[in-house]
Every structure is written in structure tokens, then in C-alpha cells.
Amino acid sequence: MSRRLETVKLTAGFKVAERLDLEPLFSTYKEILNELLDYTCKTGITSFKRLKSEKYNDMRSRYSSLPSHYIYTACQMACSIYKSFRKLRRRGLAKADKPIFKGNVVMLDDHLFSVDLESWRSSIATDSGRIGVSLCHGTYHEKFKVMRVGQAWLVKRGCNYYLKVVFSRVVEVAEPNGKAIAVDINEDNVTFGSKEKMVKRETGERAIRTAYFLKRRRLQSKLRLNEKPLMAKYRGRERRRVEAVYHELAKEVIEEAKRQGCSTIILENLKNIRRRKRSKELNGRLNRWGFRRLQAIIEYKAELAGLTVKPVSAKGTSSLCPKCRVKLSPSGHRMMRCPRCGLEEDRDKIAVINLLQKADRCALFNRSGRKPPHDTKGEEPAVTEVNAGSER
Numbered sequence: 001m002s003r004r005l006e007t008v009k010l011t012a013g014f015k016v017a018e019r020l021d022l023e024p025l026f027s028t029y030k031e032i033l034n035e036l037l038d039y040t041c042k043t044g045i046t047s048f049k050r051l052k053s054e055k056y057n058d059m060r061s062r063y064s065s066l067p068s069h070y071i072y073t074a075c076q077m078a079c080s081i082y083k084s085f086r087k088l089r090r091r092g093l094a095k096a097d098k099p100i101f102k103g104n105v106v107m108l109d110d111h112l113f114s115v116d117l118e119s120w121r122s123s124i125a126t127d128s129g130r131i132g133v134s135l136c137h138g139t140y141h142e143k144f145k146v147m148r149v150g151q152a153w154l155v156k157r158g159c160n161y162y163l164k165v166v167f168s169r170v171v172e173v174a175e176p177n178g179k180a181i182a183v184d185i186n187e188d189n190v191t192f193g194s195k196e197k198m199v200k201r202e203t204g205e206r207a208i209r210t211a212y213f214l215k216r217r218r219l220q221s222k223l224r225l226n227e228k229p230l231m232a233k234y235r236g237r238e239r240r241r242v243e244a245v246y247h248e249l250a251k252e253v254i255e256e257a258k259r260q261g262c263s264t265i266i267l268e269n270l271k272n273i274r275r276r277k278r279s280k281e282l283n284g285r286l287n288r289w290g291f292r293r294l295q296a297i298i299e300y301k302a303e304l305a306g307l308t309v310k311p312v313s314a315k316g317t318s319s320l321c322p323k324c325r326v327k328l329s330p331s332g333h334r335m336m337r338c339p340r341c342g343l344e345e346d347r348d349k350i351a352v353i354n355l356l357q358k359a360d361r362c363a364l365f366n367r368s369g370r371k372p373p374h375d376t377k378g379e380e381p382a383v384t385e386v387n388a389g390s391e392r
């Protein structure tokens with residue numbers, strides 16, 4: 001029996017509890033990084049090894065009080081910033097003629113920082129010695145205790161500092177067994193399951209979003225002064241409330257998949273939904289709606305649980321009959337009826353059935369346990385290393 005191991009990466013954000021003054025470190029780092037960026041632009045170097053071998057000694061002697069690994073990480077950042085700048089320029093999207101680093105981020109490798117999640121403390125090397133800081137944490141951060149620490153970023157926002165740590169964990173991926181559950185995400189409900197059992201959950205997201213939208217609009221019309229802090233407070237609250245709903249739902253989806261013994265979770269590929277022409281009001285609602293965020297949460301939770309996520313084109317999933325592929329007609333509140341075979345069902349459940357069938361047809365997961373064939377109508381191939389994304 002083949003076993004597949006996969007490394008899942010997840011970034012955890014911690015607010016640093018202490019008031020720090022790391023201004024000297026940040027400005028030195030900015031200086032170094034911008035010099036390196038100039039150099040990469042002039043020479044076209046994109047390799048970390050080459051940049052390091054050409055610039056390290058010179059910079060090491062000029063910035064002798066700075067821990068040497070900062071020059072390493074600056075070389076790493078310079079290469080990746082320059083590479084993404086070059087990509088943008090090729091597509092004609094770069095406005096400036098060279099990339100400039102604004103300097104509110106410092107990259108740390110394992111020589112420059114350590115974290116201890118038992119005491120929630122971190123030690124960071126600076127130009128004036130190592131400093132110890134406390135990390136603000138919640139129950140969410142508990143799961144990182146069993147994970148491996150990778151690199152980190154120290155981020156400055158206003159007068160606060162945040163430590164973003166990349167954790168990784170090796171998970172055993174469940175062998176594809178042909179069983180899957182599909183998830184249909186709508187503005188106000190999420191429906192998921194298999195042909196055997198389906199669950200529909202109202203999210204109440206529309207009510208939350210609309211309430212905060214109205215709140216902000218009232219605020220905007222009443223106050224002339226700069227009310228940015230208050231608006232930001234509401235935005236933060238709205239985000240956290242919706243986020244909590246998403247996490248609960250994603251957890252339920254994963255638990256249902258495990259209960260039904262599924263190896264795969266099928267998500268709609270919603271990439272183009274915002275581009276389609278819609279009414280102004282509906283557009284506004286869709287733009288506030290974080291469907292992509294919910295998908296991302298389901299994805300990383302699935303990956304941590306060793307389940308495979310497959311995106312399937314959402315085209316026609318809620319408008320065609322799963323049996324005879326003809327267009328359904330509406331029949332009462334969220335109900336659809338097939339004019340040919342007379343099937344009458346909830347439109348969200350129909351979407352789930354259609355997603356399951358699509359996945360079957362594309363053979364996106366197969367019964368033999370081998371990797372799915374490439375090029376199944378432009379769907380993405382399986383990856384061995386996934387970045388489960390940032391969490392905050």
C-alpha cells in the first residue's frame with residue numbers, strides 16, 4: 001500500500017506584547033535590502049547563492065554590529081522581491097522602474113529567532129543583543145505546539161510589532177478511495193456532503209455584513225472628522241465575526257468528510273465569479289463576501305487532516321439537472337425543477353450533486369490510488385508541497 005507524506009506549511013501571527021523600539025534594526029535592514037535590490041536590478045541576479053557570494057563580505061564588514069544572518073535573509077528577500085518584480089514587469093504591471101523596499105518587515109531565520117510555545121516567549125537577535133518578548137496568543141495558537149518552526153517575519157504596524165512564524169507539519173495523505181464530499185458555498189449558506197448524506201448550514205453572513213455595512217455608511221454620512229480609527233474598529237469586528245463562522249463551518253466540513261470516510265473534498269472553482277456581469281447591488285454584496293477566504297480555511301484544515309482538495313469548475317452546477325443535463329427551472333424558494341424528468345430539489349443540494357458528478361467525470365480522483373492524469377480540462381495538478389496560507 002502506498003503512503004504519501006506531504007509537508008503542510010501554515011503561518012501563525014502573534015502580536016508582541018511588549019512595546020519595543022526596533023527602529024534602528026528596521027532602518028538598517030531597509031538600507032541593506034534596498035542596496036541589494038539595486039544590485040540585483042543592475043546585474044539581473046536572481047540566485048540567492050550568487051547574490052550572497054558577491055555581496056556578503058562587503059556588507060558584513062560595513063554592518064559589523066548587525067547579526068550576520070540578517071544579511072543572509074536580506075539576500076533571500078532581495079532575490080524573491082526582484083523575481084516577483086520582474087514577473088510583474090514582463091506582464092506590464094510594474095509602475096516603477098525598480099523595486100523599492102519600504103521597510104516594515106524583517107525576515108528572520110533560525111539563527112535570528114527562536115520561539116517557545118510552552119511559555120509563549122520568543123527571543124530575537126538584534127543589533128544590540130538578543131531580546132526576549134512575550135507573544136499574545138489564543139486557543140487558536142495551541143495547534144502549533146506540535147508543529148515544526150521554520151522562518152519568521154517581524155512586522156511593524158503602527159507602534160506594534162507582530163511575529164509571523166511559518167510552521168510546518170508532515171501529514172500522511174489519505175489514499176484516494178473514490179469517496180468525496182463536495183462543498184457548495186453561497187452567500188448565506190453552505191451545503192456539503194455526498195450522495196448519501198448532505199448537510200445545509202445557514203451562515204448568517206449576509207446579516208452580519210449588511211449590519212456592518214449600514215453602520216459604516218451611517219458613520220460616514222454623519223461625521224466629517226477623520227473617523228478612520230472607528231471605521232477600522234468596525235471592520236476588524238466584522239472580519240472577526242465572519243472569520244469565526246468560517247472556522248466553525250470548515251471544521252464541520254472536515255469532520256463530516258472523516259465520518260463518511262472520504263479522501264477528497266471538492267470545492268467549486270470560483271475564480272471568475274466576480275468578473276461576470278451582475279447588478280450593482282449584487283456586485284457590492286459579492287465583493288464583501290469572503291467566499292475565497294472560506295475556501296482557503298477549508299483547504300488548510302483539509303490539508304492538515306491529510307485530505308485532498310480538488311477544485312472543480314462551478315459552471316452550470318446550480319442550473320443543470322444532474323440526471324439529464326437540461327436547464328432547470330425555478331420552482332419556489334431556492335427549489336429547482338427539471339422539465340424533462342420532473343426531479344425537484346433544493347438548488348444548493350443540486351449544486352453539490354453536480355460537483356460530485358463533475359469530479360467523477362473528470363476522474364480528478366481515481367480508485368486505483370495512482371496520481372490523477374494530468375490535464376483534466378485545465379484543472380490544477382496535485383502538488384506535493386502546499387502552503388496552507390496565512391492565518392490572521
Ligand SMILES: [Zn+2]
Pocket residue numbers: 321322323324325326338339340341342343
Ligand atoms: Zn432531469
